[in-house]
Amino acid sequence: MNSFPMEWYFTALMMFVGFYCMLASRSIVRQLIGLEIISKGAMLALLSAGALANNLVFAQALVLTLIVIEVVVVGAGLALLVKNFRVNGTTDIWKLDSLKG
Amino acid sequence: MNLILIPIFLPLATAAAVLLINEKTKYLKEILSSAAALVALLAAGDIFLQLPAEQHLSLPWISAGLSFTLRADALSAFLLLAVSLFSAAISIYSFSMPDKGSSKWFFFNLLMTQAFAAGAALADSLLVMLFFWEGLLVFLYTFIILSQDAPGARRTAKKAFLINGVTDLCLLVGITITGYIAGTMNMSEIARNKLTLDYGWSVFAYVLLMIGAVSKAGAMPFHTWIPDAATNSSSPFMAYIPAAIDKLLGIYFLARASIYLYQLNGAMSIVLMTLGAFTILAAVMMAFVQKDYKRLLSYHAVSQTGYMILGIGTLNPIGIAGGLFHMINHATYKSCLFMTAGSVERRTGTNDLTKLGGLFRLMPLTAIFFLIAAAAISGIAPFNGFFSKELVYRGALDSGHPIFFWAAELGSFLTLASFLKLGHSVYFGRLPENLKNTKEAPFSMLLPMASLAAICVLFGFGAHLPLERFISPALSSIGVQHGELAGFEAGKLYFLSVIVILAAVINHMLGLAAGGGKASKASDHIHYAPVLKQAYAMAENRVFDIYELGMDKVVPVVAKVMFSVDRFFDWVIDTAPSSAAGFFSDASERFHNGSYPLYMALTLAGAAVYILLAALNGGLK
Amino acid sequence: MDKGLLAYLLIPLLSAVLIPFAARGRRRLADVIANVTLLAGLANLAWLVLRPSMISGGFADIPGDGFTLLLVGTVYLVGFCVTFFSAWFMEDGAPNRQAYYSLILVSVAAMTGVVSATDFFTLYVFIEVLAVTSFALITTDDSGRGVEGALKYFFLTFPASALIILGISILMLTLGSLSFDNLRIFMASGIPSSGPVTFGAALMLLGFLIKSGVAPFHTWTPDAYQGAYAPVSAHLAGIVTKISGVYAVIRMAALLRFFDGRALALSDLLMFLGMLSIAVGAVAALRQKDFKRMLAFSSVSQVGYIVLAAGLGTPLAIMGAIFHLFNHATFKTVLFLNSASLEKSAGTTDMEKLGGMEHAMPWTSWTSVVALLSTAGVPPLSGFWSKLLIIIALWQAGLRTYAVLALLFSIVTLAYFMVMQRKVFFGKRSRAAEVSTEVPAPMLAPAVLMSALIVALGLLFPYFYTYVRMVAERILI
Amino acid sequence: MTNDYRTLLYALAVFFSLWAVISRKLLISAIMLALVSVLVSLIFFDFGAPWAGVFELSVCAGLITVLFVSAVSLIRAEEEKHPESRARFYALPLAAAIFAIAGWFYLPQFFAEIAGWTRPSTGGGTIGLALWDMRRPDLLGQVLMLAAGVFVIKSIFPRRSEK
Secondary structure, three states: OOOHHHHHHHHHHHHHHHHHHHHHOOEHHHHHHHHHHHHHHHHHHHHHHHHHOOOHHHHHHHHHHHHHHHHHHHHHHHHHHHHHHHHHOOOEHHHOOOOOO | OOHHHHHHHHHHHHHHHHHHOOOOOOOHHHHHHHHHHHHHHHHHHHHHHOOOOOEEEEEEEEEOOEEEEEEEOHHHHHHHHHHHHHHHHHHHHHHHOOOOOOHHHHHHHHHHHHHHHHHHHHEOEHHHHHHHHHHHHHHHHHHHHHHOOOHHHHHHHHHHHHHHHHHHHHHHHHHHHHHHHHOOOEHHHHHHOOEEOOOHHHHHHHHHHHHHHHHHHOOOOOOOHHHHHHHHOOHHHHHHHHHHHHHHHHHHHHHHHHHHHEEOOHHHHHHHHHHHHHHHHHHHHHHHOOOEHHHHHHHHHHHHHHHHHHHHHOOOHHHHHHHHHHHHHHHHHHHHHHHHHHHHHHHHOOOEHHHOOOOOOOOHHHHHHHHHHHHHHOOOOOOHHHHHHHHHHHHHHHOOOHHHHHHHHHHHHHHHHHHHHHHHHHHOOOOOHHHOOOOOOOHHHHHHHHHHHHHHHHHHHOOHHHHHHHHHHHHHHOOOOOOOOOOOOOOHHHHHHHHHHHHHHHHHHHHHHHOOOOHHHOOHHHHOOHHHHHHHHHHHOOOOOHHHHHHHHHHHHHHHHHHHHHHHHHHHHHHHHHHHHHHHHHHHHHHOOOOHHHHHHHHHHHHHHHHHHHHHHOOOO | OOHHHHHHHHHHHHHHHHHHHHOOOOHHHHHHHHHHHHHHHHHHHHHHHHOHHHHHOOOOOOOOOOHHHHHHHHHHHHHHHHHHHHHHHOOOOOOOHHHHHHHHHHHHHHHHHHHHOOEHHHHHHHHHHHHHHHHHHHOOOOOHHHHHHHHHHHHHOHHHHHHHHHHHHHHHHHHOOOEHHHHHHHHHHOOOOOHHHHHHHHHHHHHHHHHHOOOOOOOHHHHHHHHOOHHHHHHHHHHHHHHHHHHHHHHHHHHOOHHHOOOHHHHHHHHHHHHHHHHHHHHHHHOOOEHHHHHHHHHHHHHHHHHHHHHHOOHHHHHHHHHHHHHHHHHHHHHHHHHHHHHHHHOOOEOOOOOOHHHHOHHHHHHHHHHHHHHHOOOOOHHHHHHHHHHHHHHHOOOHHHHHHHHHHHHHHHHHHHHHHHHHOOOOOOHHHHHOOOOOHHHHHHHHHHHHHHHHHHHOHHHHHHHHHHHHHHHHO | OHHHHHHHHHHHHHHHHHHHHHOOOHHHHHHHHHHHHHHHHHHHHHHOOHHHHHHHHHHHHHHHHHHHHHHHHHHHHHHHHOOOOOHHHHHHHHHHHHHHHHHHHHHHHHHHHHHHOOOOOOOOOOHHHHHHHHOHHHHHHHHHHHHHHHHHHHHHOOOHHHO
C-alpha cells in the first residue's frame, strides 16, 4: 500500500483551505495567500504523482517551471495590489464593484 | 452562348444599361432599346427557323430534380417570335411618344417585360416559368405606376397587381400540386404521360392553372383592371401588355395546360367554353356603350379573349387552331388599334368620342390602319380576324353545343356594331372646330402601325401561310392531330358572317337615327333599353367588379380578423419574448452586480459540480 | 513544440526586449518596432499560406496540422491591428508606452507558444505567460476600472491554473506522458475504460473553460473587457482569451475523440456549458448600457457557440468551431476597436449618452454594421458560414434542440446588436455626436481591413472551407 | 517510518495553511505562508526531489515571503484601519473539519482508484537532462515568463520622471 491516497487527501484539504480563503477574505493580500496555498497544493499533487509513477525527475522538472511561474504570478498579483491601493485607495476586493450590469 | 438565351438576357442587360443612361439624353435610350428588341427579334426568328431542331438549355439549379430548363418547341418558338415582334413594334412606336412617363423607366419596364415574357415562353420547367411569370407581375405594376404621376395610376397599378397577384398565387399552388402529382416539374416530361382529371386533386390543380392562365389573358371576371388601365396609363402600355403580351402568354399557357399537360374531359370543356362565351358577350356589351376610345378598345381586348378560350375549350383541333390563330391575330390588330388611339390622343389630346370626329381627312394613314384593324377585329373577310373567328365558329359547331356558336356570332355582331360607332365618331362625321389643325402622326408611330396592319392583311389574304407555318407545327408540338385547316371557304358560315355584317350596319343606322345623327350616341338605343339600362348602370358603378366588391365588402372584414390575428402574433413574437427577455436580462443585471465573492462562489461552485459530474460520469470504472 | 514556427515566437520576444533599450527616448520608435515586427510576421505568414501554388494545391503542403499556422496568423493579424491602432490611440505622454508594446509583443510570443505547443504542460506555461501579460495590459491607462478588471481577471481565473495542474498530475500518472500525441493514441486505441485519463482531461478542460469565460465561469469576462484599456480590450476579446482558453478546448475536443463516441459524458457536459453560455451571454447583452460591456457579453455568447461545436466534436463541428474562432477574432476586434474609437472621439462608451454617431463617424458606424451582421450570422458574411456549419453539424448529429436553440439565440444576437446600433450610431443626434468627429484614417484602417476580411471570407468561403477541412482532417486523423 | 514522517509534514502543512488564513495580522499570515513553503520543500526532500526542494525553499519561502512582507508593509496602515470581520475565518476550521471528515470516506478511495491506473515509467536520468531534453519548450516558456514579469513591473510602476 503506497501513501499516495493519503498525500492527495491532504493536498485536497490544503486546496480546500486555499479556496475557502479566496472565497471568504476581503483583503487582496489574503486572496494572494489563498492562491499561494492552492499553488503549493497543486505542486505537491504533481510531485506525489510523479513519485508514484516512478517519474520523479520529470515531475521535478515541471515543479521547477511551476515555481518560476508562481513567482512571477505572485509578483504580478502584488503589483496589481499596490497599484489598486494607489488608484482605488482600497485593498478590499469586495469593494471593487464599479463594473456591473 | 446558347442562342436561346439571347431573347432573355439581351433585354435584361439592355434594361440595366438603360438605367445608367442620363434621363436628359435624347433618343439614346430609344435607339438602344429598339436595337435590343430588333436583335432579340432576329434571334427569335433564327430559333424559329431552326425548327424542327428544338433549341434547348438545361442548367443545374436548386437540386438535381429542379433544373433551369428552357426549350423552344414549335409553340414556344412561335410565341417567342410573337413576343419579340410586338416588343420591337412597341419600342419603335414609343420612340417619340411624349406621354409615356419617364422614358428611362418606360424602356426599362418594356425591356424587362420582354425578357420575362420571353423567359416564360421558353421555360420548360414549370418552376422556371413561374419565376418569369411572377417577374412579369412586378413589371406590370411598375409599368402602370410609372406611366403617369397621378393617384389614378397608383390605384390602377395596385388593382392590377392585386388581381394578378391573387391569380398568380392560384397558379403557384396549381403548379405545386401538378408537379407533385406528376413527380416532375418539366413540362415535356409531364406531357409524355399526361395527367387526367380523374380525381379531386388533379381537377383542383387544373382549375388553378386555368385561373392563372385566363386571368393573365384578361378574361372575365379577372379583367377589371384593364379598362381602368386604359384611362390611367399610356397607349404604348395598353398596346403592349393587355393587348399583346398578356394575351399571348395567357392563351399560350392555357393551351399548354389544357392540351399538353392535362387530358381534359367533356365537363371541363363545357366550363371553358362557357367562360369563353360569357367573356365574349359580357365584355362586348360593355365595350359597345363606351364613350372613350381606349376604354372601348380595352373592353374589346377582354371580349376577344373569350374567342380564344372558347376555341381552346372546344378541344377539337379546328377550335384549338382557331384559338391560337386568334391569339396572334388579336395581338396584331389590337396593338394596332391601341396605337391608332395613341396617335389620335397625341395629336388631338383627347380620347373622348364625343369630342372627336372627321379625322379621316387630317390623319388619313392612321385612319386607314384603323379601318384595316377594325375590319379585322370585326371578322370582315378577307382580313385575318375573319379566318381565326371562322375556325373558332367551326370548332364550336363541331363540339356539339351550338349555343356557343350563336353566342360567338352575337359577339361578332356587337363587335362590329361598336367599331362602326367608334370609326364613325372618330374619323368621319363633322370635324370639331378645335381640331382643325390636327396633323398626321409621326413616322415612328406610323411605321409599327403600318407593319401590324400589313400583317392583318397578309394573314388574311394568305391565311394558309400562318396556319401552315405557325399554327400547324405548334399544334403538332403539343400533340394535337389535325386535318386540313382550311382558309377561306364560301360556305354557310361565310354567308352567316355577311348577314351579321348587314345586321350590324342596320343596327348602326338605327342607332344614328335614335341618337340624332351623332355617331358617338349610336349605341344609346341599346344602352338605355329597358332592362339593360339598369344592368349598365350597375356595371358602371362597378357592382360586377370582383375586385371592387372584394375591396368594399370582404377586405374590411378580413382586415379586421387579420388585425386581431396579427395582434396575437405580435404578442407571441414581440410582447411575450420581450417581456421574457426583459425578465431574464433584469435577472442577469441583478446578478452581474460586480460583487467579487459572488463571482468567486459561482466559479467554485460551478467547478465543484463539474468535477463531481466528471468523476461520476466520466467513469472510473 | 513545432520548431518551424519557433521564429514567430522568438522574434517578437527579441523585439520586446529591444524596445525598452532602443526606444528609450524616442517614443515613436516603440510604435515602429512593434508594428514592423508584427507586420513582417504577418507578411511572412501570408506568403506561406496564400501563395497561389498553396491555394491551388488545396493547402496540402501546409506544415504541421494547419490549425497552428492559422492561429499564428490570426494572432499576428489581431496583434498588428491592435498595435497599429494603439500607435495613434495612445496619448503622447503615456508613461508606459514602451512597456505596453513590449507586453503586447510578449503576449503575441506567448500566444504563438500556446498554439505551437505539443504538450499540455508547455501549453499551460505559455497560457500563464499570456495571463500575466494580460493583467498588466488591462491596467495600461491607470484607471480604477482597469485595475478592478485586472484584479477580477487575475483571481477569478486563477482556479483554472490549479485545476490544469491537477489534471496534468493525473494525466502524468495514468498516461505516463503529457504530449498530445500520446493522449490521441490512447483515446484511439480503444482501451475500454479510459476513466482516470478522461478525468484528468476533464479537469484540464475545466481549467480551459474557466479561462475562456464559458458560463458559469464567465463572470470575469465583462469586467475585464469593460475595464480594460480600450485597444487592449480588442486584443483581449479578439484573441487573448480565445487562445488561452477556447483554442485548448477545441484541441482537447479533437484529442479526446468525441466523434468516436469516447468520453461521451464529457462531451455532453461541454455542449451543455456551451449552450448555457450562448444563452447567458445573449440574454445579458440585451440590456447593457455600456458598449464594451455589451460586446463582452456577446463574446461570452459567441464563445458558447465554439464550445458547443467543440463539445459535439464531429469533423463538421470542429470545422465550424475553428472557423468561428477565426471569425470571432475578426469581428470582435472590429467592434472593440470601434468602441475604442468612440471612446477617443466622444469620450464615452455609455450607450445612453451616445446616439446618432453615424453622422459624425460614418466609417466607424458602417464597419460596426458589417461586424455585427457577421456576428449575428447574416449571409453572405463570414460569420454566417461558421454558424451554418455548427448548426448543420448539430442537426446531423441528431441534436435538434441544440440546433434550434443555437439558431434562436443567433436571432437574439441580431436583436441586441440592432439595439446597440440604434442607440449608438443611428437614431437621434446626441450631444456627443455633435462635438465628436471621425477618428483619423490610421485608426480606421484596422477596422476597415478586418471588415474587408469579413466580407472577403464570406465571399471566398470555398477556399477557406478547403483550408479548414484540411485542418479538421489533420487534427482528427 | 518515512510514511509517518511524511504524513506529519503534510498535516503540519495543512495546519499552517489554516493558520495563515485565519490569522488576524497579515504579517503573521505571510510568515505562516513561508512556513507552509518550508514544509512543502521538506516534503519534496522526503520524496527525493532535492532540486525542487531547494528551489521551493529559496524562491517560495524566501523571495515570495520578502515580496509579501514588503507589500504588506506598504498597505498595512490601510488594512488595519478597516479590519475585516473575522467570523468567516473562524468558521474555516469547522468547514475544513467537515470537509476532512466527509472527504475521508470518499477521497482516499477515489485517489487509490486513480493510483490503481498508474502507468509506471522507466524514470531515471538527471534533472538537467530532463529539463534540457524533454522540457526545452518549458525553458523557453520560463524565459518568456521572466520577460513578461519584468515588463509587467515596468508597466505597472512606470518611472515617475516620465510622468
